[in-house]
Amino acid sequence: MQMFETYIKNDRHRTLVDKAGRIAAKVEQRVHIAEASAQFPQENINDLRAERYLSLTLPTEYNGEALSLYEFLLMQERLAMGDGATALSIGWHLGIVKELAEDRIWENETFDWFAREVADKQILVNRIASEKATGSPTRGGVPETIAKREGDHYLITGRKTFSTMASVLDYFIVSAYVEDQDTVGSFLIKSDQAGVSIDKTWDTLGMRGTGSDDVVFNQVKVNETMLVELNKQANTKKAKxxxxxxxxxxxxxxxxxxxxxxxxxxxxxxxxxxxxxxxxxxxxxxxxxxxxxxxxxxxxxxxxxxxxxxxxxxxxxxxxxxxxxxxxxxxxxxxxxxxxxxxxxxxxxxxxxxxxxxxxxxxxxxxxxxxxxxxxxxxxxxxxxxx
Structure with missing residues (x-):
């Protein structure tokens, strides 16, 4: 461990790394379960919640730890030493929460509600944007998932691939082509909403424990207030x-x-x-x-x-x-x-x-x-x- 210790610079770092280390020791014991099932073990989520790991990147006013990027990496690297799939998966959640808190991409009222859900209930969220036809969203493909407006709500239909932690997420941030806006947007959708289903397609060589199955949306009714991002209004900042x-x-x-x-x-x-x-x-x-x-x-x-x-x-x-x-x-x-x-x-x-x-x-x-x-x-x- 001496090599890892090099970048621990103060008592706060030590406390944070010790927290990650405690979780790493527990999730390591379930690697064989995740490998066999190609799913993210619910027990891992329970361990993370018990340590309030899911709210670490929230600002202190929401009872988070307001992790710096440096601290975030320290904890994630230490967690990955126990189980890389757990670390990568939770890294997406923590990173998204950190970005939303710092860049305030969403309306203040929406983010305030969301942040309190993360802090109080330790909810788990991830962006799901990849699709079979478009590949990685970083390549710029327009999603085939469609959002049709009906009055004060939208109907979302489509299929997402590489949806990390699909079966254990509380919320999805779903990219879709928003017809009435003629642009791509993202909707915050609760995982147990009617019309949402998980297709267990994840059967890969590596990172099996991320449970990155397909998520299918069949005419999922979403209130217009849950259209949280529009590309034409998006933050132009590119460095993440x-x-x-x-x-x-x-x-x-x-x-x-x-x-x-x-x-x-x-x-x-x-x-x-x-x-x-x-x-x-x-x-x-x-x-x-x-x-x-x-x-x-x-x-x-x-x-x-x-x-x-x-x-x-x-x-x-x-x-x-x-x-x-x-x-x-x-x-x-x-x-x-x-x-x-x-x-x-x-x-x-x-x-x-x-x-x-x-x-x-x-x-x-x-x-x-x-x-x-x-x-x-x-x-x-x-x-x-x-x-």
């Missing part, structure tokens, strides 16, 4: 610091693989050796390579987070390239680290008796979270050329 929860998660998985590999190397002694393999030069070479890679990625991530926290709102927009680069650097290095860890362990790394094969599968998912590597390279190239 909270999305660094993604690299923090995958670095947490890599840290767990690193720790397990070192533990294995210190305790495994084949009968051909007089010492554990941790004393073998080529194993030490691999361990050193792991730490060098993690130092590079984590230093960059926490430096960007610190800059974000210290910047004004306008200055933060100048960090968009650094935010994107952080995700690409961290997820690629996390994959490299897990690969090296498995080379240390050897064939046993493929056994279900260890978690290495799960780390290997889970960390691959980071390459497909936004922004994609090609988009990041284009961002950096265009900035360099414009300068």
């Amino acid at each position: 610091g909270w999305l660094l929860h993604i690299p923090a998660c995958y670095l947490g998985i890599a840290m767990a693989a690193r720790n397990d590999a070192i533990d294995f190397a210190k305790n495994f002694q084949p009968n051909s050796l007089k010492t554990p393999i941790a004393e073998v030069p080529h194993i030490q070479q691999k361990i050193g390579e792991i730490d060098l890679k993690l130092m590079q990625a984590r230093c960059f991530m926490y430096q960007v987070a610190q800059e974000w926290d210290q910047c004004s709102s306008d200055q933060r927009q100048e960090l968009s390239a650094e935010l994107a680069a952080t995700k690409t650097i961290a997820t690629n290095i996390a994959n490299e680290v897990v690969d090296i860890a498995m080379r240390i362990v050897g064939g046993r790394g493929l056994s279900k008796a260890y978690r290495f094969e799960q780390y290997y599968r889970d960390v691959r998912a980071g390459l497909h979270n936004p922004p994609m590597d090609d988009m990041v390279i284009q961002i950096l190239a265009k900035r360099a050329i414009s300068e």
